[in-house]
Amino acid sequence: MKNISSVLLISALALNQSCTTMKKTDTQQEVPVTDPSLSSNPFMKKSKLQYEAPEFNKIKNEHFKPAFDFGLKQQDAEILKIANNPEAPTFENTIVALEKSGEVLKRAVIVFSNLTSANTNPTLQALDEEYAPIFAAHSDKMYLNENLYKRIKSIKEDGLDAEGKRLVQYYKQNFEIAGANLSAADKEKLKQINQELASLSTQYSNKLLEARKQGGVFFSDVKELDGLSADEIAAAAADAKTAGQPGKYLLALQNTTQQPLLQNMKNRASREKLFKASWQRAEKGDGSDTRETIEKLAALRLKKAQTLGKKSFADWKLQDQMAKTPEAAKKLMNQIASPAVETAKREAKDIQDLIDQQKGGFKVEPWDWNFYAEQVRKAKYDLDENQIKPYFEVTTVLEKGVFYAAEKFYGLTFKKRTDLPVYHPDVVTYEVFDHDGKSIAIYYLDFYTRDSKNGGAWMSNFVEQSYLLGTKPVIVNCYNYQKPAPGKPSLISYDDVSTMFHEFGHSIHGMFASQKYPSLSGTNVPRDFVEFPSQINEHWALDPVVLKNYAIHYETRQPIPQALVDKIKKAATFNQGYMTTELVSAAALDMDWHTVTNQSQLIPVLDFEKQSLKDHGFTLATVPPRYHTPYFAHIWGGGYSAGYYAYLWSETLDNDAWEWIKNNGGLTRENGDRFRKYILSVGNSVDLNQAFRDFTGHDPDIKPLLRNRGFIK
Ligand SMILES: [Zn+2]
Secondary structure, three states: OEOOHHHHHHHOOOOOOOOOOOOOOHHHHHOOOOOHHHHHOOOOOOOOOHHHOOOOOOOOHHHHHHHHHHHHHHHHHHHHHHHOOOOOOOHHHHHHHHHHOOHHHHHHHHHHHHHHHHOOOHHHHHHHHHHHHHHHHHHHHHHOOHHHHHHHHOOOOOOOOHHHHHHHHHHHHHHHHHOOOOOHHHHHHHHHHHHHHHHHHHHHHHHHHHHHHHHOEEEOOHHHHOOOOHHHHHHHHHHHHHOOOOOOEEEOOOOOOOOHHHHHOOOHHHHHHHHHHHHOOOOOOOOOOOHHHHHHHHHHHHHHHHHOOOOOHHHHHHHHOOOOOHHHHHHHHHHHHHHHHHHHHHHHHHHHHHHHHOOOOOOOOHHHHHHHHHHHHHHHHOOOHHHHHHHOEHHHHHHHHHHHHHHHHHOOEEEEEOOOOOOOOOOEEEEEEOOOOOEEEEEEEEEEOOOOOOOOOEEEEEEOOEOOOOEOOEEEEEEEEOOOOOOOOOEOOHHHHHHHHHHHHHHHHHHOOOOOOHHHOOOOOOHHHHHHHHHHHHHHHHOHHHHHHHOEOOOOOOEOOHHHHHHHHHHHHOOHHHHHHHHHHHHHHHHHHHOOOOHHHOOOHHHHHHHHHHHOOOOOOOOOOOOOHHHOHHHHOOOOOOOOOHHHHHHHHHHHHHHHHHHOOOOOHHHHHHHHHHHHOOOOOOOHHHHHHHHHOOOOOOHHHHHHOOOOO
8 A cells, every 4th residue: 555644644735645845945934933942853954864864863752743833834924925926926936836835844744644654652643633633724724725726727838848737737626626616605614624524534543543452362372373383373472471461362453354364273263253353343332433433534524525516525536536436436346346256156165165075064254264265275276375484584575576576677776774763673774776876765664563553554755756856765665564573584474475565566656756846756646546556566476587586495595496386376366256355345335435425325334334235246244345444444544535446446557557568578677667667757747547558558458457366268
């Protein structure tokens, strides 16, 4: 995933995930630094570190609030000056000036939002709740400023280069989407709604973090964990000790409905316990129950859309996406849903047959699925996850897999850095060099799960590329891999390997950014496009040349045997019915929540979900959605509201483009340069439907996706 929490906060400053990266301007003197403590605040000046990487050695909790307050005032003054400029509006004195505004605020917010996602604490959480509505109001102040909108509308595009023209269009559209055309009374109403929405979203995220923390399951007897590896058991024992229950075993919850450990847990009662803890984590009627917040959010989003003259929130949200309308997104989901469900039914039968063969005497339930699917996989493909895990040691996968593929395809090289400060001791740092040896980016990785970190995996920028501002990308990838017990190797599953390639795909999209204006730079693209580069990069994990290079046994140092590689490849379409159904059903659920057109359609959360799944034909109880509404953080706490379909949309682009790459020689420098030229380096500076056509020579086609998932021949 592309981090949205940072994007969200920053979008408070410049709607639609653009980052208002800024430079010192002459307007800054209008806000004198009156607070003497500000002079030592690390956010007041550009970092002296390479590429303005954040000075984590200096940044403390207490620096955020004064930097926010100063930064808000500073940008207010800058915006007023732009809006009330007596000179006739020009591209330079209006739009470029906006691109440069808010330097201090941007610097503080980008670090803040990354830390609240990756390494939060009660102080930061409280600040987050306090400032979310303030940032929302700040954003509205700009977008609903009538003078400013008038200036932007009157800017002539003649004489501008293509990126400049695109930026003018982008600003016009963003102002309209934000409500610049509304009456004064409706603007006031909208401001109120936006602040409330921001507060509710933050409240939701904080509740969910607590729910995940409280939701972990303690086991007293090691027999209950039968099937887990010695290392996994050791880690569970260590976690229980940290949680103040020495002698017990704690299995922490992952973000998704299904919990990865379930596939090895032999004890059915333990499986049920862990699964139910996951499913019910945020609906216990206690302080971390998210349902009431969700109901308020859904109702308020509808109100917002209607204030803005749209039928539904999705109609409003999708205007600037590739899909453009909810109907287009739904059409795609429908094309995938029924072959996915049909395939899942066949998979369910295979699983039930196996249970019956083993005289299990029960009907398959969701907590059984992965345990038996794993056995079916072993039987059908003779592939055992535990057999391959020793070949996936985390640093080897990174350096000899992810980096190696980037070297073969794009000519990149990487150098480990130990001199740059980090925000947590687990974070590792690299410098990235282009094919000609020029340094292009700083790249951080934060692998391990902890209570202070949101679930899932994501990419985010600390600094965004911009020629206007003279900045280069500083990027971070966060994961939630289980930290090995001390002295043990960090072995990850094939899924985790795939995630590492995925997140690096976002990173490379950021690293190859080549834009003048920060708002159009790198990963600041529509959400249904943003997963395209990351999904493309996942394919390298199974490329035979790459796989052989990184899949090395951590003890014997032997490369993975070819027979095992063949099995992994053969098993690639395994369980796709399940995996696609859980994804499409989550996407449909999201779209249903955001296409309600009347308050009366909003019924209690669990009833709403049940009805939605039934309406779409997702009636297989054994295949629950990837996220259950109470913990669907993408749509309630992040920016994927009415946007979870984006994964499927991007995947359509991905499979189609991947087919082009495969048919044209695969892992070659020539193909890498072509992908970089048309897709990775253009940011949002061109029409992305056109960018796709430039790369593949045609419009996106869904058939490669259906073929690759094994749904059609
Ligand atoms: Zn992603």
